[in-house]
Amino acid sequence: MQPVLVGAVAYTANVVPIWEGIRDYFRGSEVEMDFVLFSNYERQVESLLAGHIDLAWNTNLAYVRTVGRTNGECRVLAMRDSDLVFQTVFVARNGSDYKNLTDLKGSRVALGSRDSGQARILPQKFLADAGLADDDLQLVIFDSDVGKHGDTGRSELDALRAVLDDEADVAALGITTWNQLTQAGEVGVEAVWTSPEYCHCNFTALPTLDEARAERWVSHLLKMDWDNPEHRQILEMEGLKKWVRPELDVYASLFEAVKEQQIPDTW
Amino acid sequence: MIISDSDRARLAIRLVEAVNAAATGTTVLVPLHHPDEVDVVDQWCKRTDNSVLAIHDEAVEVYRGRLSDPSSSLPADRMPGSRLWMYTNFHCNLACDYCCVSSSPQTDPRSLSVDTVHRAVKEGIAAGVKELYLTGGEPFMHPDLAEIIVVCTAAAPTVMLTNGMLFRGSRLAVLDAMPRDNLVLQISLDSPTPDLHDLHRGVGSWQRAVDGITTARSMGFNVRLAATLAAGEPHQEAALNALCEQLDLRPEDTVVRRIAKQGVATRGVVISRGTVVPEVCLTSTGVYWHPVSATDPDMRVTTDIFPLEKAIDAIRSEFLDYRRKGDMLAAAFPCA
Structure with a gap:
């Protein structure tokens, strides 16, 4: 039987050991897998739609776009536990006195790449939901890693630098980037508002993928065990403790944001 | 700031x-x-x-990531600091052509005093040393060997390296007075027949070593053989095993080691701190990385023997650093 071919985007050098580790984990199982790396999510989604790959390890935006391109017929097979609890954190210098998003009216707000769910699309939605139109803010935009959907975290770091350089008052960061930064100790910047949880990545498949084959693949994936040192090494690199079945409701905010911001299915 | x-x-x-x-x-x-x-x-x-x-x-x-414990690949008895080697003296009744510390009858003895051995053993045990190794030179040329053996065997299992050729007269009495427990005599025997052994160590030395093994065994000592071989020299394992049986030794009581390019050896394995797992080695002139390099200035870790724990820590730390950096192709260099 042909292995399931999974697409992933090479946003860091670590992607190679991660997917080699997952591929090796599947070796000898009922349904083996191999992987193909893409330079950006647009190319990956196109390849999924063209049938060149069976599964795409998609960001939330790549998933939303795939839904749009398949008229909602694509399927989600699995996610990381950490994908269910993603958040955006608005941060400002200590003592800024911002208590909530409405306080940001008239402020300089640094946002990340236009295709980043956590650093741009959802922050803009959260601001809009708080009643702040673009005209109410001075947006400082960093489109520094377009194509990677914010995976590199680079545009978030650029946004934080802008706060430190006093070129912005507030920056929107993904929770993982914020947590990493604060491990250095007191950094003179504080969280002023944290978003509700939303979904991040998932394995997206076309409806043409045989369901039984997909289920065998997912069943084996879900057996990766945090307490197994070999599995754990891979899980740690990929940022999860366990693989879980999808919970698609938590993508609702991003679907709304994409619609409200009229983000096209392709660009 | x-x-x-x-x-x-x-x-x-x-x-x-x-x-x-x-x-x-x-x-x-x-x-x-x-x-x-x-x-x-x-x-x-x-x-x-x-x-x-x-x-x-x-x-x-x-x-990026957690460093694996660099010592995890080593058995506990090879962790630097678990063994303490001591060169009791550097002079020897032989002048082997591969001697890693250039010992001969003319060599300055540079002997360790009983007091130094006593303190080293005490501090070494406190620092985690589990086994003691005495070597030379020929330890039986040390005038206070009997006391040294008492000090060592009272503290930890002790292995003494000897050529086994001096078990006569007063030295035989010294041997006989040594404890049988906690002591192993590691006697050099390079080959199952005299040719190769005598080529390196002198004509007649093979027979005298075999006689020494026989004497020690008859006196109830635990004995093991150590063969030192150059590249290309055959181990002759089967013949050596047969000889072991004749000498009332078990085949597993045999150590085979390579000649190191140290001392008077003009050829052999080139070693450095980065290529040999250290075994803390004390001489009268300082603490060395490994007993096979106990006259090599580059392998001397410190001239300050005491506190010994400091030297052990320095060796262990440097070794783990080599391992961590992955710069090391650590070659085991068993001398015992």
């Missing part, structure tokens, strides 16, 4: 940026703007399961 929160934030950004771009198991250089930033990097690495590998003048080398 206290790092400002803002500088700490900028450093955190540099760390996240650099480390996230690296693959697990690789290293990145994170530029420092002030030496005090090292502490921040260290804290960040500990909290994020990354590791500081080296600190340079203007940068810190960060390893």
